[in-house]
Amino acid sequence: MTRDSSFAGAVVIDKKPLELKSHGEGLNAVGHSVTRVDAVAKVKGEAKFTGDFKMPGLCYAKLLGSAHPHAKIIRVDTSRAEALPGVITVITGSVPENKLYGDIYADQYILARDRVRYVGEPVAAVVAKTEDIARDAIELIDVEYEPLPAIFDVEESMKADCPIVLHPDLLNYEMLPKPNFRFTPCAEGRPNVFQVYKCIKGDVDRAFMEADFIVENRYSAPMGNATPIETMIIDVWLEPDGTVNLRGKTQAMHIPRAKIASVFNLPMSKVRYMAPYIGGGFGPFCSSWPEVVAVLIALKCRRPVRLSLDRAEQFSIAPQKPGRITYVKDGVKKDGSIIAREIIAISDFGAYCGPYGTAGYVRGSTGGVVSTYRYPNFRYKGYGVYTNHHPGSAFRSVGSADMHWGIEQQMDIIAEKLGMDPVQLRMKHILKEGEPDMVGETIHSIGAEECIETSADWLRHSKVPAGPQSGPWKHGKGISLAGHFVVSDMPSWAQVKVNPDGIIEVRHTGFELGQGCDTVVTQVAAEEFNVPVSQIRVVARDTQFTPYEFFTAATRFTYYAANSISRACQDAKRQLFALSAARLNTSPDNLETRNGTIFVKGKPETAIKFGALFSPAGFIPIPGGEIMGNGFFADNSALYEAETGQSPKQWAAHPYLSYGVEIAVNIETGEIRVEKVVGTVDVGRAINPKMVEAQIEGGMAQGLGAALFEELISDEGVVLNPNLVDYAIPSIMEVPSGDNLASLISSPLPHPLAYKGAKGVGELTIIPFAAAVGNALYNAVGVRLKDLPMTREKVLCALNEKNKKG
């Protein structure tokens, strides 16, 4: 298989997957659980995060959030704040640099001007000598508002005749070109809808008529918060030559960098962004917010400035994981085949979509929905809708977890109606290698069957005594399955420098969010150069020194960067071999490298060290200079048809995962305890199996939080639980461990376009967890919840209802 690494044209794969026995088979570094390269610095507390850097003269910025969900701004009076000693400047939306901006639609001002559309929308910024003074000053800004009617119900908001229109100018907003994306503002005459994505296969309506029965349900998932333990923080400082430097918490520095350049009319080369370690990402740091705000502040105060959000602000000012409603309607035949499935997904992206890139997520969340099961007839409609809630941000799986909460319960409901084993029903519908998926793309490397079989088997055979067995505690088991996607259309560059001392330096711009990207990068380079991982050094995340990479999100980094880095290694090796060939009296393609030496294939005794190619002063005499390999990888899709969403190439790859859970439900208190979990994942090939396990376990815990507790509760747009006490993410006590947990990786099933077949895993692991718990709840006590989270009160209400019905 060859791959042309140019932007043009999508690649169609026609290769059978390899059969391998283990993930590390025949490999030196890849496929082995190599120790994380960042672990020692992190356990010593030496790993630096943005807040750990000090800078002389650093000032502190704080944002004033709107007090109203929807209002006109009549007047902003900053005089009292400005008079406070220690305040350097106060900035409002009236500054001339303020303008509409966004990554897809330009729909939000950097600081609100004229109008606010959510409680917490930044209206003004204060810069002061200390954070405390900035906070004091924020309280001294007087804003006069004229409240407007607000809308919080997303289904009301999406109606064509919704009387409240959030963005009357939506059709006039600047739309920013994005490859393979179709803009659909105000689609279907709905003024608050900024994006619709449709996908149609076959004739769903006719199939519904032919079906023996229909199953139709509405599911919902609330607005939530990604809750990394490190909160948002950006430092900005200016150079005398006008260069704008940023250091901060990001998953996507090139996105804000480009946006900053265009918004403030700066040459892109004069915007430098560097990122240290990131204390957890999970999605919300993929956009230009709040970098654009921070740069506006820095440009106005012309001092080094830190814009950070504390935990409360992270809940009340920052964008949030959007709420989503999913209607799932299935037409089923008695023989157990689902002949038609219709999904309508309505996402509440709140007040703005521009700066957060959320118009793209409307389609993004379907990547796994269309690539797991086979339905002869399929219709999907996804709506991105404005309301007066907080703007939506990306969050692990961009809404796919919320949809699978419905889809994967629906599978169990259907199985029960059919009297069929739920695993069987799923198996019957799983796509096969080489089959077209629901959007017309051929599926490769689909390990879904093995995932669900393994999980089901573990659950069946697990002999571990679970928790309380008696009295009010009832036990149940549940299973679920999902696929996800590795996004396409986003390029990755890498560089590899060979040092005279044999150290291979990899330069990349993936963000170390905790997933282990620096370790993956190290393993790939060690593999390519046949050296121990200790010979690899990583230089990363500085737009001035490291090459372009699209974001570290959408489950893409391993797939893209492993490819670009291996190509950079090959490029460097080509140069090494070309330089050594004459010396070794052979042709370059007759050379190989191991442990920092080059030798004639099969003749290790001919080895010369890399260092031998360099002069003592560290350069390579004619024609060399130094050895710097370059690598590029992209995987482009073909634009989908507007009405049907069909295209032969849409996603880069699809990983799969199945969860099995055993829960205990207390019928008196409604408490659900997740007693045991098994998660089996298909990642093509695991580059570092322990790190893949770690992704399963982390995603599982987030799924558990979403299943049982997590919900941003708001009243008229005011967040009522903006803290870690009341917004409950799981503590160590709620999550199974030890013998009650199995994080498993299915047999290797290399993807033909991926480096050594490694597809990626990140977002996938949250997706089908809540549904597995929902299925287990039904199995335990016979009630089905459709609205997340499954709080005790909801469980009790459902039980009461069931008892009433008898």
Added chain:
Amino acid sequence: MKQQLILKVNGEEHEVFAEPSKLLRDVLREDLDLMGTKEGCQDGYCGACTDLIDGKAVKSCLVLARQARGKEVTTIEGIANNGRLGPVQQAFVDHFAVQCGFCTPGMILSATALLSENPSPTEMEVKRALIGNLCRCTGYAKIVEAVLAAARIVREGDNPRHD
């Protein structure tokens, strides 16, 4: 207004001048450059700021720096011995109990305090000791595994990395 304060941190006495309202966490980070103590919330809930006072785990964001006068404060920087990782640290490395690393110093200090009190904890005892340390990345399983492994190593006195 700033006042003199003498603190004993990681075995050394330090003199700083700080507002009396300053939290121990902030004095450690801002005045003593001990950046291993992290800030993750204003609620005293996340545990990223966990340090030891006289060997006991506390949340340093819920202690006024002045209240630690005359006591032994231990931060993550005081856990490795002459550059050699402590047993809990080594176990976190070996068992992949670290992801983003933001919760890690606090986790390690909580676990260290546990093992000094109870060298043979059960799985449940480990979990109970770490209730106050939130981690959003790992799902905790590998952390539990690491602490149990560290306990074995401490008990058997065989730190695998000794040279």
Added chain:
Amino acid sequence: MRGFQYFEPETLSAACSLLAKYKGEAKVIAGGQSLLSMLKNRLLAPDYVVNIKGLSGLEYIKERPSGIAVGALTIHRAIETSPVVGARYPLLVEMEHRLAAVQVRNWGTIGGNLCHADPAADPPPCLLALNAIVKLKSRSGTRSLPLEQFFKDYLESVLAPDELMVEIFIPNLPARAGTAFIKESVRANDMAVASAAAVVIPNGKGAKEVRIGLGAAGPTPLRARKAEKTLVGRCLEDAAIEEAAAIAAEEASPTTDMHGSDSFKRQLLQVVVRNALKEAGQRAQVGRAR
């Protein structure tokens, strides 16, 4: 957090003098586990803060002939791990296991917990059921009052601005008394959504005396006096317990908030009271001092 003037008195009387001097403008800090969150979130902004954490002589657990005396500055962890408390009031150990995280228990004090007067806190229902007496001191003197009279409203007690809590006295429990504490919370050691402590003092087959303390059941922690009465002299059979639990839930006045509706909380209260009574009743039967 806003700045403040800070005092670190060396003696109890010096502390009392400071509080008298800055009456109403000073705030006491003990462990700060509750106070500092309020200061950080700017719910309070006192001009003066008096640190009593370092006062000597208020951190103790002393056995007295008629009970035990616990110094107000005793940390939660000391109560949890005290052999004396473990032997005589296992209820308190059971309660402390569920209170927050060990970091909080290592620094937070029992006096601070009570003075914070959070209706959802764990020690109050237990200490109410144990008939605890609190000793308050100011420059003008010392007064003792039953804990039941201490709580006034949400986060409010009868403590005068210049008063300090110095001791909690817990009277002896009769031999064979059974006790239990049950807490429902979102996560394992969160603040209670509903909690109940029960003390059952048996007399032959029946109950001589029953005491029920409720947490997260209204603006203050409270005793479920009516429910207690229905059980006196009765055998603690399931029906009697259910009846008492239902009455206790009616005595409570929980309010709807983000953790649930008032009716849901009543339902939970009924369950925790019932389970606490059952557990305490069983322990009383087997004659363990539990």
